[in-house]
Amino acid sequence: MTQRKAYRAAILHCTDDPRxxxxxxxxxxxxxxLLVVEDGVVVELGDAEHMLPALPKNVKxxxxxxxxxxxxxxxxxxxxxxxxxIGSYGAQLLDWLETYVFPSEARFVDPDYARAQxxxxxxxxxxxxxxxxxxxxxxxxxxVEAFFARAATLNLRMIAGKVLMDRNxxxxxxxxxxxxxLDSKELIERWHGKGRLHYAVTPRFAPTSTPEQLALAGxxxxxxxxxxxxxxxxxxxxxxxxxxxxxxxxxxxxxVYDHHGLIGARSVFAHGVHLRDDECQRLAETGSAVAFCPxxxxxxxxxxxxLARLExxxxxxxxxxxxxxxxxxxxxxxxNEAYKVLQLQGQKLDPFKALYLATLGGARSLYLDDKxxxxxxxxxxxxxxxxYHATPLLRHRLSQAKTLRxxxxxxxxxxxxxxVMETFSxxxxxxQR
Ligand code: GUN
Ligand code: ZN
Numbered sequence: 001m002t003q004r005k006a007y008r009a010a011i012l013h014c015t016d017d018p019r020x021x022x023x024x025x026x027x028x029x030x031x032x033x034l035l036v037v038e039d040g041v042v043v044e045l046g047d048a049e050h051m052l053p054a055l056p057k058n059v060k061x062x063x064x065x066x067x068x069x070x071x072x073x074x075x076x077x078x079x080x081x082x083x084x085x086i087g088s089y090g091a092q093l094l095d096w097l098e099t100y101v102f103p104s105e106a107r108f109v110d111p112d113y114a115r116a117q118x119x120x121x122x123x124x125x126x127x128x129x130x131x132x133x134x135x136x137x138x139x140x141x142x143x144v145e146a147f148f149a150r151a152a153t154l155n156l157r158m159i160a161g162k163v164l165m166d167r168n169x170x171x172x173x174x175x176x177x178x179x180x181x182l183d184s185k186e187l188i189e190r191w192h193g194k195g196r197l198h199y200a201v202t203p204r205f206a207p208t209s210t211p212e213q214l215a216l217a218g219x220x221x222x223x224x225x226x227x228x229x230x231x232x233x234x235x236x237x238x239x240x241x242x243x244x245x246x247x248x249x250x251x252x253x254x255x256v257y258d259h260h261g262l263i264g265a266r267s268v269f270a271h272g273v274h275l276r277d278d279e280c281q282r283l284a285e286t287g288s289a290v291a292f293c294p295x296x297x298x299x300x301x302x303x304x305x306x307l308a309r310l311e312x313x314x315x316x317x318x319x320x321x322x323x324x325x326x327x328x329x330x331x332x333x334x335x336n337e338a339y340k341v342l343q344l345q346g347q348k349l350d351p352f353k354a355l356y357l358a359t360l361g362g363a364r365s366l367y368l369d370d371k372x373x374x375x376x377x378x379x380x381x382x383x384x385x386x387x388y389h390a391t392p393l394l395r396h397r398l399s400q401a402k403t404l405r406x407x408x409x410x411x412x413x414x415x416x417x418x419x420v421m422e423t424f425s426x427x428x429x430x431x432q433r
Contacts, residue, residue, distance in 0.1 A: 002038065002039050002040065002427065002428075003038070003059075003060075004036060004037070004038040004043070004056070004059045005036070005037050005038070005059065005060055005061075005062070005427065006034055006035065006036045006037070006055060006059050006060070006061040006062070007034070007035045007036075007037070007061075007062050007064070007069060007383075007385075008032070008033070008034050008035075008048050008061055008062065008063040008064065009033060009063070009064040009065075009067045009068065009069045009385060010029070010030065010031055010032070010033060010067065010068045010069070011028075011029070011030045011033030011034075011035055011045065011068070011069045011070075011375065012027060012028070012029045012030075012068060012069070012070050012355070012404070012408070013027060013028055013045075013070060013071050013359070013360075013374040013375045013376075014026055014027045014071075014352065014355055014356040014359055014360040014361075014373075014374055015027060015028055015360075015374060015376070016356075016360075017353075017356055017360075017361065017364075018350055018352050018353045018356060019311060019353070023350055023352050023353075026352055026353075026356065027352050027355070027356075028045075029404055030045070030046060030047055030048070032047065032048045032049060033045070033046065033047065033048060033069065034046060034047070034048040034051045034052065034055075034061075035069060035375060035381075035383065036051070036055070036059070037381040037424075037427040038427070039427070040155075040380060040381055040426030040427040040428070041378065041379065041380060041381055041426075041427070042375050042376065042377050042378065042379050042380075042381050043377055044377055045375050045376070045377060064385050064421070064422075066387065066388045066389045067385050067386060067387050067388060067421060068385075068386045068388065068411070069375075069383055069384070069385055069386075070355065070359065070383065070384055070386060071131075071359040071360070071372070071373060071374050071375055071382060071383055071384075072129060072130065072131025072132065072359075072372070072382035072383055072384050072423065072424070072425070073128070073129050073130045073131065073331040073358045073359065073362075073384070074130070074131070074132045074133070074318065074319075074331075074358065074359060074362030074363055074366070074372065074373065075125070075130045075132070075133040075134070075319070075320055075321050075329075075331060075362070076133075076134050076268055076289070076291040076318030076319060076320045076362050076365055076366065077134055077136075077230075077268065077270040077291035077293055077318075077320030077321070077322050078125075078133050078134070078135055078136070078320060078321050078322060078323050078326070078329075079135070079136040079322070079323060079324060080117065080118065080121050080135050080136065080137050080138075080143060080147055080160070081101075081104055081105045081107075081108050081117065081136075081137065081138045081143060082101060082104060082105075082323055082324030082325070083117060083120060083121055083124065083323065083324060084104050084107075084117075084324075085100045085101065085104045085324045086323055086324040086326075086327060087324075087327060088100040088324070091300075092236060092238070092300050092301050092302070093235055093236040093238070093239055093300050093302060093325075094236070094238055094239060094242070096300060096325065100324075101324070102169060102170050102173055104324075105138040105139070105163075105173055106170065106172050106173055108137075108138040108140045108142065108143040109140055109142075109172065111142040111145075111146065114138075114140070114142045114143045114145070114146040114147075115146040115149075115150070117143075117146070118143075118146040118147045118149070118150045119150055121147070122147075122150050122151060122154065122156070123431075124329045125329060126154075126423045126425075126430050126431035127329070127417050127420060127423075127431055127433075128328075128329040128330045128331065128416070128417045128420060129330075129331070129332075129384035129386070129417075129420040129423050130329065130331060131156060131157065131372070131382035131383075131384075131423065131424075131425050132156070132157045132158060132159070132362070132363075132366070132368070132372055132382065133158060133159070134159045134160075134200060134228065134230055134268055134291070134320075134366065135147060135158065135159065135160040135161075135200075136160075136161070136163060136202055136204075136230065137160055137161060137162050137163060137202070138162070138163055138173070139162065139163045139164075139165050139169075139173050139174065139175050139180075140162070141162055141183045141186065141187060143162065144160050144161060144162045144187050144191075145187070145190075147160050148160060148187075148190075148191045148194075148197055151196075151197060152194065152195055152197060154425060154430050155195060155196060155425055155426050155428065156196060156425050156430070157196040157197075157368070157371065157372055157380065157382065157425075157426075158196070158197055158198070159197070159198040159199070159200050159228050159230075159366065160197075160199070160200060160202075161184065161187070161199055161200035161201055161202030161228070161230055162180075162183055162184055162187055162202060163202050163203075163204050164180040164184070164201070164202060164203040164204065164209055164213055164217055165180075165203075165204045165208040165209060166180065166208070166209055166210050166212075166213045167207075167208060167209065167210055168207050168208045169204075169208050176213075177210065177212040177213040177215075177216045178216075180213060180216065180217075181216040181217075181219075181220060184199075184201060184202075184217075184220055185220065187199060188220075188224055188227070192224060192226075192227065193226070196380075196426070198226065198227075198228060199224075199227055199228065200227070200228035200229060200230040200268075201217050201220050201221045201227060201228065201229045201230070201262075202229075202230045202231065203217045203231050203262070204231065204232065205231055205232040205233070205239070206231075206233075206243045206246065206247065206253065206256045206257070207239065207242050207243060207246055211247075211260070214256070214257070214260035214262065215260050215261075217229070217260065217262060218260040218261030218262050219261070221261060221262060221264075221267075222261060226266065227266065228266045228267070228268065228366075229262050229263075229264075229266065229267035229268070230267075230268050230270075231257065231262070231267075231268075231269060231270070232269070232270045232271055233253055233254060233257070233269040233270070233271060233272050233275070233290075234253050234254075234271060234272050234273060234274040234275045234279070235270070235271035235272075235273055235274075235297070235300075235302050235303075236273075236274075236300070236302050236303075237274060237303075240253055240274055243256060252276060252278075252279060253275075253279070254269075254275070254279040254282055254283065257269075258282065258286075263282070263283070263286045263288045264286045264287060264288060265286075265287040265288070265367055266366070266367055267286075267288045267289070268288070268289045268290075268291055268318070268365065268366070269283070269288060269289070269290050269291065270290075270291045270293060270320060270322060271290070271291070271293060271296075271297065271302065271305070271322075272290040272292075272305065272310070272315075273297055273302050273303040273304065273305050274303060275290075275310075277309075277313070280309065280310055280313035280315055281313055283313070283315045284313045284314035284315045284316075285314075287316065288315070288316070289315070289316035289317065289318055289365035289366070290305075290310060290315055290316070290317050290318075290365075291317075291318050291319070291320035291322075291365070292305050292307060292317050292318070292319055292320065292338065292357070293319075293320040293321065293322035293325075293326055293334070294334055294337035294338040294340075294341045295321065295322070295326040295327045295328055295333060295334055295337045296320075296321070296322035296325035296326040296327075297341065298337055298340075298341065299325055299326065299327050300325050304341050304344055304345055305341060306345060306347075307338075307342060307347060307349075308342075308345075308347050316364060316365045317357070317361065317365065318357065318361055318362040318364075318365035318366065319331060319334050319335070319338065319357045319358050319361070319362060320334070321333075321334055328416065329417070330415070330416040330417055331358040332358075332411070332412050332415035332416055332419070333415075333416050334358070335349070335354040335357065335358060335412045336412060336413050336415075338354065338357070339354070339412075339413070351405055351408040351409040351412060352405070352408070354408075354409075354412055355408065355412075359373050359374060360373035360374050361373075380426050381424060381426055381427035382424065382425050382426065383423075383424050384420055384422070384423050384424070385420075385421045385422040385423075385424075386411065386415070386419045386420060386421065387418075387419050387420075387421040387433075388407075388411070388419075390415070390418045390419040390421075391414070391418060393414060394410070394411070394414050394415070394419065397410045397414060398410060398411070418433075420433060421433050
């Protein structure tokens with residue numbers, strides 16, 4: 001039992017998708033708010049002036065002037081072993097994988113290296129205000145072992161899995177259908193459901209798995225309750241052509257995964273930039289989710305995700321950084337680029353919708369919205385304190401803003417790790433700037 005604590009600042013969180021309700025009804029805002037936390041859970045949220053008189057005298061109140069508290073950010077697609085190759089020049093997806101990614105992932109054969117990288121990676125997530133992420137490891141068990149061990153120490157709600165890859169990759173990075181299945185099973189038995197951790201069955205993408213491996217991945221996905229499935233789909237046009245050649249009997253890219261039992265609730269597909277309408281329909285009817293990764297899609301020249309089309313089909317969409325094809329750990333920067341990706345298609349990303357995508361929308365995509373995604377009483381107390389005065393430019397720009405909407409939008413466009421003053425996981429401070 002931990003002591004009750006209170007946090008006083010402006011507080012903003014989403015209660016609904018602005019697509020489903022009037023945008024003004026999609027969030028709650030307290031200009032002078034108070035968030036009360038006990039045992040890692042939100043117990044009360046409201047106006048400080050109303051709540052303070054009734055707050056027991058022994059409850060400590062931390063006050064943050066010129067700051068905004070929001071839920072912790074949720075990253076629905078990122079790679080642990082790609083931190084060292086962010087910003088690698090000049091290639092599109094398939095060449096980029098060969099040239100930069102595979103050599104970087106090969107280093108995780110060393111458990112000491114994996115541990116050091118897991119610490120760096122989780123540190124970066126927290127510095128950027130991300131409290132939950134869906135994470136690709138490498139083919140090596142020890143990558144995921146190192147990640148979960150560190151995440152457990154910090155009591156973070158995290159999802160990860162060992163990569164399954166049994167062809168079209170360097171030999172040192174391949175497993176076999178059987179070894180991939182058994183190694184995953186071992187990790188599931190050890191970590192899935194332990195504390196706040198979850199396991200994701202993680203075939204890299206269709207081209208690097210044989211049908212035998214995909215079939216065993218599908219079996220695993222059904223064998224344990226609440227398991228995730230995490231992979232890539234329809235990111236790049238050459239990739240899609242390759243999938244057609246490798247799986248001539250299947251009716252397109254999604255059908256490869258569908259045929260092997262890899263779609264449904266808790267399955268998350270990164271990118272989906274070039275999905276067909278019938279594929280969007282199938283994702284929607286099965287409760288599968290797409291991770292929108294704008295910084296990555298721009299960096300690799302993959303294409304522009306048509307968010308409006310996915311949402312018209314009813315597909316669940318979360319936001320991902322996709323580091324290291326993505327160029328920032330900051331979900332504020334993902335939103336900055338998402339805004340531009342949608343501008344180029346004549347779509348508008350409302351600032352409250354943007355916050356939704358980075359918080360409650362991510363939680364819904366991961367079927368974790370009963371636990372995280374906003375600050376309603378009963379939710380886990382994962383939250384961030386964002387500094388309105390983080391830089392001279394931000395301070396000046398926000399002083400000109402007349403409305404919350406304007407302030408939030410400028411914060412998203414100008415913000416990054418510099419604005420994250422403090423990050424809390426289950427009510428405990430895990431990063432101070
Ligand atoms: N498709 C298969 N593997 C990868 C990867 O590591 N990153 C991205 N962006 N796409 C992929
Ligand atoms: Zn990726």
